[in-house]
Each structure stands twice: as structure tokens, then as C-alpha cells.
Amino acid sequence: MNSEASQLAPLPEHGNTDDPVWQAMWSAYEPVITPLRRMGLVTDIELCGGMYGITAELNDGSYLLVASEHTLPSNPGEVEGWHVQRLKDGLATLQETIYDSTEIGAQAQHGNQHLPLFDAITTFVKQRALGVRFKPYKAVSIIGLRGDHLTVEPICDGFSKPEDAIARYGREIADLQSLGWQCVHQQGGNDWPLSVWAGDGGVVTVAVALGAWIPE
Incomplete structure (x- = not known):
């Protein structure tokens, strides 16, 4: 299975994740967002009156705002x-600059490079002990193709208790059996079960895997 180091902090919990603008910015800046999530930081896209930025939550209620000279461009x-x-x-006095590679910034020589940016953020978070500690949880997913070649709507529910994930897995495969689907492959035993099912001209995979992280 994946190690903790390869896991991502959870997605932000709000209604903007269905906003086309939010989704476009999230996709465009994924090379910046994913490393922040690998640090265990819940990362988001800030949309405020046409001003865009990337935020990353810290464990003391503060957050990092990653922008450019003024706002992040859509490109x-x-x-x-x-x-x-x-x-x-709510605390206007806290405006601490962590990194500035804009034209007049202290790290201007790095321009739009990513590695110096990540190095600076990683060093800051570790030195201040501001990272959020997460523990992995088990998730249940089902994905595949139906007989009409349409993708099965995936699910990925997470459970902090392994036995709850196994129980959900059992309910999913029981539903497939009741619909006449046949198991064509299974592996993983009782700890990390995975099975492949065929039926009605389609194929789906049901599995218990290591999900994202939840706060400890």
C-alpha cells in the first residue's frame, strides 16, 4: 500500500468545489497544490471578487496565502x-511574509520556480511546528464501466475504523451479487480486499484502499 509520505491532506469542505472557476484554478495550479497537500496542509483556492490565491491551513488557525504580485492569473x-x-x-497584525520571488522580492532571483518556493514553505512549517498531523484512514471505492460504456459513478467513502470500511465493502459486493454480477477476481484477504465483478456487459472493481488523511 501507499506510505504516509505519499498521502494527500483532505480536500477543503465547502460548496466552491463544484464551482467551474474554482475547479479550473485548482486544475491549473495542481503542480503547486499537490506538494502542499503532501506536506499535510489542507489547501484551497481563494475566490474573492476576481482575486485568486492558494491557501494552506496551519495548525494554529492561521494560513498561508500563495499568490503572485497581486493575484494569481488564470494561466x-x-x-x-x-x-x-x-x-x-480577524488578526490584521499577522501578515508575515514567508517567501517573495516577485520582481522586488528578497528571493526575486528564483522567479516562478517551484522548488525554492516549496523549500521555503517546508522549512517554515517545520521550524514553527505549524503543520497539521494526519493519520491515514481506509476508504472504499468502486469504479468501472457499464455495458453501455458509461463510467460507473465512483464512490470513495473514508472510515477511521478499519472494520467499518470492511463492512461497507461487504455491502457493496452484496449489492452487486443481488444484481446478478459475477466475481471474476479477488485478492487482499480480509485486510485490503479487492474484487473485480462482471455483469450486464460491464466490469467494476471494488476495493478497500488507503485513503487521504484525517487530523489526529
Whole structure:
């Protein structure tokens, strides 16, 4: 299975994840977002009156705001430098600059490079002990193709108790059996079960896997 180091912090919990603008910005800046999530930071896209930024939550209620000179452009290729601040809503006095590779910033020589940006954020979070500690949980997923070649709507529910994940897995395969689907492959035993099912001209895989992380 995947190690903790390869896991991602959970997605933010709000209604914007269905917003086409939010989704477009999330996709465009995925090369920046994913490393932040690998640090255990719940990362989000801030949409405020046409001003865009990437936020990453810290464990003291403050957060990092990753932007450029003013706002992030919709096209990441137009970013000429990064500006990272630590902020806290309701506390105007907390505006700590962590990294600035914009034209007049202290790290201007790095421009829009990613590695110096990540190095600076990683060092800051570790030195201040501001990272959020997460533990992995088990998730149940089902994905595949139906007989009409349409993708099965995937599910991925997470459970902090392994036995709850196994129980959900059992319910999913019981539903397939009741519909006449046949198991054509299974592996993983009782700890990490995975099975492949065929029926009605389609194939689906049901599995218990290591999900994202939840706070400890």
C-alpha cells in the first residue's frame, strides 16, 4: 500500500468545489497544490471578487496565502514570481511574509520556480511546528464501466475504523451479487480486499484502499 509520505491532506469542505472557476484554478495550479497537500496542509483556492490565491491551513488557525504580485492569473504560465504570506482572519497584525520571488522580492532571483518556493514553505512549517498531523484512514471505492460504456459513478467513502470500511465493502459486493454480477477476481484477504465483478456487459472493481488523511 501507499506510505504516509505519499498521502494527500483532505480536500477543503465547502460548496466552491463544484464551482467551474474554482475547479479550473485548482486544475491549473495542481503542480503547486499537490506538494502542499503532501506536506499535510489542507489547501484551497481563494475566490474573492476576481482575486485568486492558494491557501494552506496551519495548525494554529492561521494560513498561508500563495499568490503572485497581486493575484494569481488564470494561466499559471503568466506567473513571474511567488508571494507567500502567513495570515489569520480577524488578526490584521499577522501578515508575515514567508517567501517573495516577485520582481522586488528578497528571493526575486528564483522567479516562478517551484522548488525554492516549496523549500521555503517546508522549512517554515517545520521550524514553527505549524503543520497539521494526519493519520491515514481506509476508504472504499468502486469504479468501472457499464455495458453501455458509461463510467460507473465512483464512490470513495473514508472510515477511521478499519472494520467499518470492511463492512461497507461487504455491502457493496452484496449489492452487486443481488444484481446478478459475477466475481471474476479477488485478492487482499480480509485486510485490503479487492474484487473485480462482471455483469450486464460491464466490469467494476471494488476495493478497500488507503485513503487521504484525517487530523489526529
